[in-house]
Amino acid sequence: MTEPDALSNPSDPATYWSRTNVAEAMPGVLTPLGWSVWGPVCEHACRRAFAATGALPRNEIGPPDRAEDRAYSIFYGRIALNVDFFFRMGESMPGTSGEAVVRNLLDFVPPNLTTQRSRRRYPVVAVQMPATFVAIPRRARRIRRQTESWYANEITSVSGLDLPGAQRAFSRARDVLMANTAPQSIAVMCGFQPVYEQLQKLATTTFGNDESGATALMRGYGSHAEAAMIEDLWACSRDRMHLDTFLQRHGYHGPEEGSIQAHVWRESPDPVIKLIESYRALPEDREPTQLQRGQATERAELERRLIAGLPRHRRPGARAVLALAHTYLPLRGVGKVSYLQPLDIARASARRIGQHLVQRNQIDEIDDVFYLTAEEITSTPPQEARTLVDQRKERRQHYLALDIPNYWQGNLDPEPLPQALTPSTAARDVRLQATPASPGVVEGIVRVVTDPSDVDIDLGDILVAHSTDPSWASLMYLASALVVDIGGIISHAAVVAREIGIPCVMGTGDGTRALRTGDRCRVDGSTGTVELLVPAPN
Numbered sequence: 225m226t227e228p229d230a231l232s233n234p235s236d237p238a239t240y241w242s243r244t245n246v247a248e249a250m251p252g253v254l255t256p257l258g259w260s261v262w263g264p265v266c267e268h269a270c271r272r273a274f275a276a277t278g279a280l281p282r283n284e285i286g287p288p289d290r291a292e293d294r295a296y297s298i299f300y301g302r303i304a305l306n307v308d309f310f311f312r313m314g315e316s317m318p319g320t321s322g323e324a325v326v327r328n329l330l331d332f333v334p335p336n337l338t339t340q341r342s343r344r345r346y347p348v349v350a351v352q353m354p355a356t357f358v359a360i361p362r363r364a365r366r367i368r369r370q371t372e373s374w375y376a377n378e379i380t381s382v383s384g385l386d387l388p389g390a391q392r393a394f395s396r397a398r399d400v401l402m403a404n405t406a407p408q409s410i411a412v413m414c415g416f417q418p419v420y421e422q423l424q425k426l427a428t429t430t431f432g433n434d435e436s437g438a439t440a441l442m443r444g445y446g447s448h449a450e451a452a453m454i455e456d457l458w459a460c461s462r463d464r465m466h467l468d469t470f471l472q473r474h475g476y477h478g479p480e481e482g483s484i485q486a487h488v489w490r491e492s493p494d495p496v497i498k499l500i501e502s503y504r505a506l507p508e509d510r511e512p513t514q515l516q517r518g519q520a521t522e523r524a525e526l527e528r529r530l531i532a533g534l535p536r537h538r539r540p541g542a543r544a545v546l547a548l549a550h551t552y553l554p555l556r557g558v559g560k561v562s563y564l565q566p567l568d569i570a571r572a573s574a575r576r577i578g579q580h581l582v583q584r585n586q587i588d589e590i591d592d593v594f595y596l597t598a599e600e601i602t603s604t605p606p607q608e609a610r611t612l613v614d615q616r617k618e619r620r621q622h623y624l625a626l627d628i629p630n631y632w633q634g635n636l637d638p639e640p641l642p643q644a645l646t647p648s649t650a651a652r653d654v655r656l657q658a659t660p661a662s663p664g665v666v667e668g669i670v671r672v673v674t675d676p677s678d679v680d681i682d683l684g685d686i687l688v689a690h691s692t693d694p695s696w697a698s699l700m701y702l703a704s705a706l707v708v709d710i711g712g713i714i715s716h717a718a719v720v721a722r723e724i725g726i727p728c729v730m731g732t733g734d735g736t737r738a739l740r741t742g743d744r745c746r747v748d749g750s751t752g753t754v755e756l757l758v759p760a761p762n
Contacts, residue, residue: 230256231301233291235634240307242631244330247710248691250482253301253623256616257574258484260597261398262303265405266296273409278352279316279345301623311337316345320421328417331659331712331731360415364555367404367562375565382572390576391602397569398598404566408559415552420714422545430533440526440663442553443722444519449557450697450720455512457698461503476568477695479677484571485594495677499698519725556719560694577601587613630710654738654756661718662728663750666705670743672736686745690736692717700724705747707735707754729754
């Protein structure tokens, strides 16, 4: 008997869904274990965040019974967020709007969303939002310290746990992931988002509609977690840090690190070794801290120009916004570490559970454990575990051969599209117009990357990807520009590109299909254009 499909839910016919941003955090096609972990975590975190602002009533924090009413759902194995829900939350908050919230998160606003401004929650927001806002920085850094200490102690012991111990470790990691992801969502919704909106308005006052002014003001803070990773790679390449030390600090990173079944660097360090050799070839003037100081100096000069261009009576308010930006914008990277580490403990303990289930002849391979659910691996696995694994593998394999749009309006499920295996062979007059996410203009050779663990990128290549995660920062440092199919101005890739000072264009939709490795292109991160100059030889 075939079980119900746990990796594809129904949709209300009128609801808009989007994969933007969530595809970056949880890439590709999830496994049953991945969705049974991430589904409840995402729903809890999102609802907690909006309840913390006051926009969502406390009695709506729990997940709705119907999957189509939730803030997050899954379609053909891909997680997606409910655009209508985020729009409704924005319409309930003073100082912003549903359109602003959706545009900043997803970089587009579906055409048929109707303004539904409601002031009913304004008094609650007026009380709760300021207290939540003030508490964000201290809370985020406290969670980061506690989680790093817990992770360092826990990760070394997982490999020796018996089955009950591994099950307890998995459950504990899932609890920590749940507890840490809510503050990260609160930091984005209540801290990063409103500060960015105010910074954008401030930049528009001085620089007009030139979005490069706002994006340039968002870089040069140097305190993102990925900056430390790049500095440590540089130290390894100069023989000032041992590989083992690097892996102790950053081993939870790796290709598709938001997927629980991924093999991260602590398990498979070969990509790190290749990166170290690439960094070894970089000239000394590419030393990361020097570049960060240069970025900070440029941003400080831009801030001085901005203040000087304002009337005197507006300058105190502008200085306050800039001070808030210094505090709140770097928190986006801080929070990511706090959920990647418990996810890695869950990954390690799941594989340990898989080892025990193989020894007990209940599954065939260790990684078959990822085709069971969190509930199934933390209790007695079902007697028909092998059959379930086979059915779920077959279904997921089918989904891996499909693609779905970045956003759509439901009726039932979005119609799957065959995934293009090769770039188009049609006439190649390529000019992409998307979101300007980090200013600057670069011409260079395109490198289309689908697997960051197996790529040889030359210094100065233009990196073109469908989506990225924090581990990509190490590759971005070797690139001259970044072009990404999915995401917007506050996506992880955009944040890192600004910090390392390379032009970035987000949300091209099909850049990885329109462009080929070997093409020569011009990327303008100030206007959001990508133009093919010389096609790659056939």
